[in-house]
Amino acid sequence: MPYSSDKTANSSTAQADRQHLTDHQVTSMVPHGTAGQPVLHADKLSKEVTSGERSLTILHDLSLSVAAGESVAILGKSGAGKSTLLGLLAGLDTPSDGELTLFGQALSRLDEDGRAALRAGRVGFVFQNFQLLPTLSALENVMLPLELSPRAGETQTAVQWLTRVGLGERVEHLPKQLSGGEQQRVAVARAFVTDPELVFADEPTGNLDPDTGAQIIDLLFTLNREAGTTLILVTHDHALAHRCDRCLRLDHGRLEPFVPASAISEEGTQ
């Protein structure tokens, strides 16, 4: 079951959000992070793919700037190109046109390995399907990014992070011995373990039931706030998007500011 039904997800997460909103003041729904140097800046990005003789434009003249510490939600329907955009923003893929600057470096000037080196230790990821390696224990999965940029006390750091996400007792468990929610917790710990400046989350609750999803989101936002990390979150869940500093909607290859329905209803009830 790859996706939970939108309606169910919305209604349940809305409930969770409500509770969450009482805890955390949402500062703004519009762009605000222009004060510091942007962590990420996209200028007129386009992405075309060709299939046989047909060419399909997925993203068109798309611009975006994300400031340090900001959390940005990118909403869009299934197939709108959200994951493609995330891939481009994280430097996992190259645009057909336009320029992307990550941590002040133009990605077009870097080759595949250069882009990988730029990500090392500075970018964290949370995926819809968790992407845990099945033969590695929870601890080993969390340690994986640390091992690429080694530092003292890797194991200790990884255990600390697993404890923070509530899995301190299950560090030696293999993914298949953990529930979906627990697996995603491991993935969240893995995303934050290197103290990254930027975390990308791709439908982090997509494979989870609403309650578990809500817990994961709480965890994600709490850790993000505590670590002061920049968060770019791709989702089709309005309630989840609502909890970000800024919401954008991807529609027909373009990105536009968006106020999620859940936020409007939230404001309406207040």
Next chain:
Amino acid sequence: MSDVNWRLAMRSLKRDLRAADVRALFVALVLAVAASTMIAFFLDRLERGLERQAGQMLGGDLVLEQRDPFSDELRANLEDAGFTLSDQVDLVSMISRGDQFQPASLKAVDDVYPHYGVSHVDFGNGTEQIASGPPPGEAWADPRLVQLIEIELGDRVQVGQTELTVTGIVEREADQSGGFGNFNPRLMLNTTDLEATGLVQQGSRVEFEILAAGSPAALDQVQGLLAELRRDGVEVRDVRVDRPQLGNALERAESYLGLAGLAAVLLAGVAVAMSTRRYVERHLDTAALLRCFGASQRQLVTIFSLQLLGLALVAAVIGALLGLVGQAILLWLLVSFLPMTLPPPGLMPLGLGVFTALAVLVGFAGPTLLRIKQVSALKVLRRELDPLPPSAWLVVGVASTVFGGLLWLYSGSLPLAIALLIGGALLLGLLWLISAFLLSALLKGVQRLSGSSEWSQALRLGGRQLARRRQAGLGQLLAFSVTFFAMAMIVLVRGDLLSTWQDQLPDNTPNYFAINIQPSERDPFEAAISPRVDTQSTLYPMVRGRVIAINDQSPQDAVPPDARGDNSLRRELNLTWQSDLPEGNAVVAGAWFSAVEVEGNTEPGQGWMSAVEATPQAVPVPISMEDGLASRLGLGIGDEMTFSIGSDEIVTQITSLRSLNWDSFQPNFFVIFPPGVLEQFGHSYITAFHLPETDEGLIRELITDFPGVSLLNVDAILGQVRDVLTQVTRAVELVLALVLLAGISVLYAALTASRPVRAHESGLLRVFGAGTRMISRVQGAEYALLGFASGLMGAVLAELATGALYIYWLDLTPRFHLGLWVFLPLGGALLIGVIGHALSRGLRRQAPAASLGLLGEA
């Protein structure tokens, strides 16, 4: 960074040991090393052991012989090279007991004798094995001498000017030096008694021998010295070149064992390739994640290469230890068949084994591993973004090249390796096409199966499953075909090799030679033996002649320097005449006498024969020469050779070269004349026959009725050659078992690797309502179809390859193997069906959710 890579590689290797494919890869590598080191260890020891046994027959690893005593300087040189020396003197003299006289071949040995083996001597209390010669003052006689002059143990015999006490009867000498050349009965004595006999004097016909025992390295070291000695006319016998009756069987056995070793390596290679494919597929996600976390392409390749390298090194150590233990077990099993003690294992095979493991890893896993480099980080978001598998041609090409290199290393022949490689590549291409055709034909056939029985339904479903994964199915078909091919070839070659050996020395191989049969005794002798022996060769007339000139030069000047000491130039040759080519001989150059037209020919169609009869000595007499001797002496068709026979000289010209089988235990001749030339000289006849054990009485009768005829029993030599063949046969059978085991483990590895996919399928079938029995039959049918097709392909390959091998490598006549075409497809269906079925048993019991989940982990 390299430290990071190493650490990362080792950590992930540690974790990876939990994964089935890594275990399969590990097992395949261990197997490759174990098989290759075990065979290499065993071969190395067996080879050295057999060489030692050949040395035993020869009397030493190196035997020097000349008419004069050897210099102290030569002895010092040999001893410096690491040889232990033993002196022996051979001469023919009349010995007597009372009034009975008999010419005997005296063999005087020193206290070092024998270097190898034991003599079987009867001291009056049955036969004992003893590793020494007679002490001073004593002599040992052979049974023939005992019979001829009626010796009793304890009798004194007169030898020259001294008397010796006969204390033993030698049933079998530790060495067989002397061989057929010496037809007189034997008396063995101690060298210290030789002087007292007064027989060794200036001008007497005495052969002085140095028997030297030493390592192959010592032999290599003195090759220069030996060449010099040959030029000086010393007869040099080297354990590695002498004794052709051991040579042929041994060479073939070594070729075979080497071939079996290669087959095991090839099989393990196939297993490595299959496991690596799965390993890489499973690690694509890891690679993509690492890319995501910032690893470079190079770093990825380094990490995974280091991981596999680490795995290979551990596998190599374990495999080598297993190989060492394995060969020890092999020897322990063989100990009753081995009449010799094998030298301890050397280090070389260990190195070879580890090298083989690494080569197999690089060759069979390399291109597949490079696929990891191509992984896009984007795969973390889009799972379907797998890099393309490496081209099948690249994988096969690299594996073939590495395997070709190993072929070269093992066979020592580059042209052979290249030929096999090119042949193999062409064959593989052809195989791919035939496999594709065969698979579709088979599947079509299966789909046409009518009937609603569970079995035909299972066959249809199984066939469809196979058809759905056409590429994977083809890959497995190829792998299994190669496996069956390698296994079948080793079985076939073994069978043909053994039967060739059996043919070579059948039960009725002559065990007696009769010589010195006078022309007047010829017919009565033949009449006496014919009704009572199993087989009997032609009675060949024999004239002794010495080569005195070659192409009008002295023989020593006309032949290559290395051949100056050749026996054929130093001694009288046994010459015969025949109008027909003797059985077992084949003309390899020129033409047999009857087929050559010459001037002076009086009767057309009679060739040289009538020419010789018409005008003896008007033209050089045509002769036919054994091709080995001709090549040693550097002679060919048209070369002239002058023989001194009695007081005459005969000029001859080589008109044909013959190949013949020296292992046949039949009278063989280096030089054959046409009829009409040698009849004028004094001659006697020689023949060989097989006397059944039950009729030993004939020998007594022959000795009485034909006192002048010498009878030579070659049972001992025949027995020794048979011993060698028996033990080599045992080794061949054990190695065969090993190859079969390797083959089965490949099947196991391949089927294990394809488990997740099959688990997924059986899960789906179960979701759709199929019961355990149905799933079991569908899977069984799929495996059996795969096995049947692979067996058929294996048969095609094996038949073609064995044909080529026989012609170009093993020197056997190719034959068609009908059984192969029946048993391999059926056996394949059964084997793959049973192993596959057994392996899937656990899967069938799983709930669908679990089996479907298993694929998700892939």
